[in-house]
Amino acid sequence: MGKENSKGAEIDGCANTASAVDTYDVSGFPTLKFFPKSNKAGEEYGGGRDLDDFVAFINEKSGTSRDGKGQLTSQAGRVESLDVLVKEFVAASDEEKKSVFTRIEEEVEKLQGSASSYGKIYLKAAKNSLVKGSDYAKNEIQRLQRILDKSVSPAKADEFTLKKNILSAYA
Template sequence: MAVDCDEHKSLCSKYGVSGYPTIQWFPKGSLEPKKYEGPRTADSLAEFVNTEGGTNVKIATAPSNVVVLTSENFNEVVLDETKDVLVEFYAPWCGHCKSLAPISISLRISCYHFKVRVVNFCKTNNVKPDYALFFLQTYEKVVTAFKLEEDVVIANLDADKYKDLAEKYDVSGFPTLKFFPKGNKAGEEYGGGRDLDDFVAFINEKSGTSRDVKGQLTSQAGIVESLDVLVKEFVAASDEEKKSMFTRMEEEVEKLKGSASRHGKIYLKAAKNYLEKGSDYAKNEIQRLQRILDKSISPAKADELTLKKNILSTYAA
């Protein structure tokens, strides 16, 4: 647990707290604390708790899908012309409440069932309240939202450790976020909000993706505007005219690149089935796909079926 010494001055004074953060151990049934003097790492704190409390706490490292950048892999990852890359330049400062946030959270979770309490006395008036939450939760959620997008990379770099890279990209404050799109590897600073919604909207706009905050495809995923125009003409055309429209669609798909080209092939397959199976094909297939989507399936499979469903909806409109 934590005590804010700005808010509870008398309590902190009672227990001789003069520097921040101060960590004290209160044995069971006692109000006489023992000051923790060891290293400020999760493993060291866990060892201290185990020794003093007779517990067997083990710190589980939270899995992370953020791509960790170094001087060795920075150019390979960030300057890849086939990828849109969002990079967080951060500094893992020590010695104040912000840097202790991950450790305190880990210990509280691990010690819960042992009824053990570690008290962290700190001051919060000089700490950005959203940073720890942003670093621990929001950025990981951004990664999760775009984990199935092969062309989108979410990464971070320890700017304290790799100062030369931070200087090269004019990083002076932390965290600094820069976006390196396919067409601009000089990088552009991200100046938007720090909520998950803000990041998802930014990446969708810049990368042409269509994800929601849960990482699911939206109803616009897979839609190619130039093909939508042709689909409307295709559906309204006579049977003979549909054949010539199909040829025009093939020609348009040949012009497309990247993900649009992949989606174009779905348009063509849908048009072919429409010709062979009649006008009810799109509606019936959408219903079939929705029944599968309502079941428990893998995220990758859900993406595949959602793309087909979205594109088929243009034929059923």
């Protein structure tokens, strides 16, 4: 879960929580609820009680892509509509690449939220591929992996993982 998108809370069912129990219609323990901004009553979680099921639920509801250890998955940052264009971009001749690049720019303009920031990474990768050649993505992925293999902050690890994931569409 990205801290910027999600928060967790725990209410002790044995303490003075009668008002919380009544407010949120808690009939048994443990009760897990998801509270999107649009739903103050919350949505009860009825899935499996193992970590993978719970993480999959949170990822689906919050638009994240994390594993059970909190690390970004290989799909984090990927935007399907841009992946389709990147496939065209990679297969295109040098002359056609500029035309596909323009279409990537147009698609990025349509994106909102976190997808918009991912789109900027796609654009930068396409631009660098035009300038530095078709090996750019492969070389940059290797460089980022060398950095990730060292000790980096969780925020930097997320940033580099997102870039690496997006670059893999070009490789």
